[in-house]
Amino acid sequence: MKFYRLCIVGFGNVGQSLLRLLIEKRDELREKYEVEWQVTGVASRRIGWLADPEGLDVAALLRGEWPEQKGQPANVREWLIAARGDVLFELTSLNVETGEPAIEHIRTALELDIHAITANKGTIVHGYHELQSLSRERGKRFLYEATVMAGSPLFSLFQASLPLARLLRFRGLLNSTSNVVLAEIEQGKSFADAIKKAQEIGIAESDPSADVDGWDAAVKVCAIAKVLMEVELPLEAIEVQGIRGLSVDEIQKASLAGRPYKLVAGIERTEGGVKAWVRPEQITPGDPFTTIGPAGLLSHFELDVIPGLTIALHIPNSGTAGPDVTAYDVLADFIRVVQH
Numbered sequence: 080m081k082f083y084r085l086c087i088v089g090f091g092n093v094g095q096s097l098l099r100l101l102i103e104k105r106d107e108l109r110e111k112y113e114v115e116w117q118v119t120g121v122a123s124r125r126i127g128w129l130a131d132p133e134g135l136d137v138a139a140l141l142r143g144e145w146p147e148q149k150g151q152p153a154n155v156r157e158w159l160i161a162a163r164g165d166v167l168f169e170l171t172s173l174n175v176e177t178g179e180p181a182i183e184h185i186r187t188a189l190e191l192d193i194h195a196i197t198a199n200k201g202t203i204v205h206g207y208h209e210l211q212s213l214s215r216e217r218g219k220r221f222l223y224e225a226t227v228m229a230g231s232p233l234f235s236l237f238q239a240s241l242p243l244a245r246l247l248r249f250r251g252l253l254n255s256t257s258n259v260v261l262a263e264i265e266q267g268k269s270f271a272d273a274i275k276k277a278q279e280i281g282i283a284e285s286d287p288s289a290d291v292d293g294w295d296a297a298v299k300v301c302a303i304a305k306v307l308m309e310v311e312l313p314l315e316a317i318e319v320q321g322i323r324g325l326s327v328d329e330i331q332k333a334s335l336a337g338r339p340y341k342l343v344a345g346i347e348r349t350e351g352g353v354k355a356w357v358r359p360e361q362i363t364p365g366d367p368f369t370t371i372g373p374a375g376l377l378s379h380f381e382l383d384v385i386p387g388l389t390i391a392l393h394i395p396n397s398g399t400a401g402p403d404v405t406a407y408d409v410l411a412d413f414i415r416v417v418q419h
């Protein structure tokens with residue numbers, strides 16, 4: 080039996096879903112992978128750096144009850160050492176501009192020979208090469224399946240099942256929040272109430288302007304360029320237009336005409352590199368984008384060896400399905416660590 084001490088930084092929607100899923104899958108992890116785990120560290124701005132190498136009470140954490148700890152660790156390094164972590168789950172809020180402090184959290188974990196798993200796409204855009212090479216140097220994993228198309232295999236699909244395939248073109252729905260907001264406005268809700276709906280489902284970023292202004296999708300396009308196309312694409316080089324500029328009237332009329340708006344992201348290779356964009360587009364009947372609900376995600380890839388490959392992810396427009404499927408990607412990365 081292998082035993083892992085787990086540390087979670089960022090204990091919001093995804094962090095809590097992950098903990099619930101780890102508990103739900105505890106027996107299967109033991110039976111199928113001979114893995115036992117304990118959460119020995121939990122941290123966030125409100126919680127501080129909680130650590131107990133003997134294991135924290137996970138049921139209490141999920142009830143929002145944090146044990147009083149005198150002399151808490153002062154920073155991520157002290158925290159990981161105090162918790163004697165084996166795996167760090169980095170699940171803090173997206174920082175579009177710098178990817179921090181998530182990059183620092185992951186760098187510190189790898190320097191301490193701790194595997195790092197993240198759902199935070201800022202780390203890919205701003206820290207991918209550094210963190211990849213550090214993870215190789217230390218012989219530890221840095222995994223990020225949940226960062227793009229959370230809930231469906233994307234990076235692991237390419238890595239495991241599409242060797243030597245060259246990605247030429249991509250078009251997709253990468254931001255659930257914008258598409259939920261558009262669908263809610265089509266039903267007569269105000270912009271503010273539509274955002275509230277996305278927040279209730281747990282899919283909006285901590286600052287939802289990253290969603291509706293197109294930056295969350297842009298960061299994901301950038302991650303696709305970096306990881307799947309091996310191309311450097313600065314965020315500033317992406318043509319980004321969010322949904323905020325659309326009026327309620329435009330959104331509702333487009334929907335009534337059977338050509339609703341969706342926030343669409345795309346990238347294609349050009350002679351000199353790549354061209355990438357995020358923008359609202361009216362979709363026509365028969366477009367694969369019409370086949371999924373508002374919170375769903377869809378990616379269509381054109382490869383040199385496969386003319387068209389589509390991944391569609393269906394997410395109910397209620398409950399905590401968004402963070403739950405994200406947590407599953409994070410758990411799948413944990414299993415990859417266990418099999419390392």
Ligand SMILES: NC(=O)C1=CN([C@@H]2O[C@H](COP(=O)(O)OP(=O)(O)OC[C@H]3O[C@@H](n4cnc5c(N)ncnc54)[C@H](OP(=O)(O)O)[C@@H]3O)[C@@H](O)[C@H]2O)C=CC1
Nearest residue numbers: 089090091092093123124125171172173198199229285401
């Ligand atoms: N929700 C989803 O469906 C998906 C989310 N993601 C990504 O997963 C990550 C987490 O998302 P989600 O759980 O929804 O976000 P939430 O806003 O629900 O939670 C974010 C958590 O990060 C903590 N946090 C923020 N800044 C810091 C910091 N500087 N130091 C320590 N903790 C910090 C917050 O702490 P506190 O509350 O104490 O301020 C909170 O616990 C994000 O990067 C997001 O982009 C990826 C795919 C899907």
Ligand SMILES: N[C@@H](CC=O)C(=O)O
Nearest residue numbers: 254255256282283284
């Ligand atoms: N805010 C994001 C969450 C996942 O990355 C979205 O709405 O798609």
